[in-house]
Amino acid sequence: MKNLMQSFSNIKSLIKSIDFAKLNELSQKVDLNEMVGVVSQMSEGDLAKMMKMMKGGSGKKRELPAVNGDFYSLESTLQPHEKEIVLKVREFMEKEIRPIANEYWNKGHFPMHIIPKMAELNIAGLTYKGYGCPGHSALLEGFLAMEMARVDTSMSTFFGVQSGLAMGSIYVCGSEEQKLEWLPKMQKMTVIGAFGLTEPKVGSGVAGGLTTTCKREGDEWVINGQKKWIGNATFSDITIIWARDLDDQQVKGFIVRKDNPGFHAEKIENKMALRTVQNALITMKDCRVPESDRLQNANSFKDTSEILRMTRAGVAWQAVGCGRGAYEAALKYTNEREQFGRPIAGFQLVQDLLVTMLGDLTAMQTMVYRLSKMQDTGELKDEHASLAKVFCTLRMRTIVDHSRELFGGNGILLEYDIARFVADAEAIYSYEGTKEINSLIVGRAITGHSAFV
Structure with missing residues (x-):
């Protein structure tokens, strides 16, 4: 009863604290005597709830759960040094990429200034061993691909072409000399790579036969044909080109340099997706490549x-x-x-x-x-x-x-x-x-x- 009287006293104090103008306005809408009568018959629990509501709750804004898509906490299974790399990439994406992602996507341009900053992360060729590459796990590589794509899929695609397709082609199919020449530079991103497999008329059917052809003439190979949707190719230093050998009908791979005669890359315009990625239509007319730039261990489509x-x-x-x-x-x-x-x-x-x-x-x-x-x-x-x-x-x-x-x-x-x-x-x-x-x-x-x- 004592608690009830105290609560009632508190309510009266609250009502008294209302200025007369507001009290008069309130009396036009509510019968104050009736309201007091109802309140006096309320239980202590209901009174406490009403008091909390009248005071604006606890006075503290309710804290909401953190926005986090890793509901099963898979990131927690990574090793400490791996988590550190993930957090470093996450910070880079949030600070350097998120603020500019929509602008460059809308314009269809690539932010070239971020390449040296991305290189400082030291994550290109993440899973490769030697040649200046870190030699980390494929699991960590996957987490980093996810971290990039959750902010900007275009940037994740650019990096995937550089670190995965282009560097991977040399790492898997290149000679020791080719690996030593290119992989350290590509790991530092001072050399940017592209990967040319898809063609204007051959996408899903590449395993069945490429229309881009190559033929050996002495110490050179002559390549003719087109490649389409080739990411990074408008500004890449080298492009891995896959072509069908006219002599044995097997697929061969080549490291084609951007200034190679007969090689031309034209930007594909008017895309509705991955607009930041610079996709190119590549045309090769009697493009001559030295035997030293043929991927020495790429001898069939199985290697691709x-x-x-x-x-x-x-x-x-x-x-x-x-x-x-x-x-x-x-x-x-x-x-x-x-x-x-x-x-x-x-x-x-x-x-x-x-x-x-x-x-x-x-x-x-x-x-x-x-x-x-x-x-x-x-x-x-x-x-x-x-x-x-x-x-x-x-x-x-x-x-x-x-x-x-x-x-x-x-x-x-x-x-x-x-x-x-x-x-x-x-x-x-x-x-x-x-x-x-x-x-x-x-x-x-x-x-x-x-x-x-």
């Missing part, structure tokens, strides 16, 4: 496939990064966007979408985590990388679609980032093998029958 197997795993990690960036952007936005007097994050349908997105994202993360573990132990096969590419890019599309939905009309504005994620997701879905081609690779492995035409 070995490189694609490694980089396809990286693309799956990029898809995770793109999906994570979209999910985290949506989660942050729903806590800031208010409708009907409160943040939309508090509505059931919004939470249902967020949980669906998180479930897809977590499934993607655990799949590529295992994929990289298999790569580190030498168990990785084509079908393993292909399944991850199929699944992760499909789920990525779903995540960015749900995220775009949560942004409403703002989702089509570049300033909210999500429009960029939606567009870039379409490129990731297609490159490094379409869903259909990768599905057939997996199908062949599980059934024993090849369904390729």
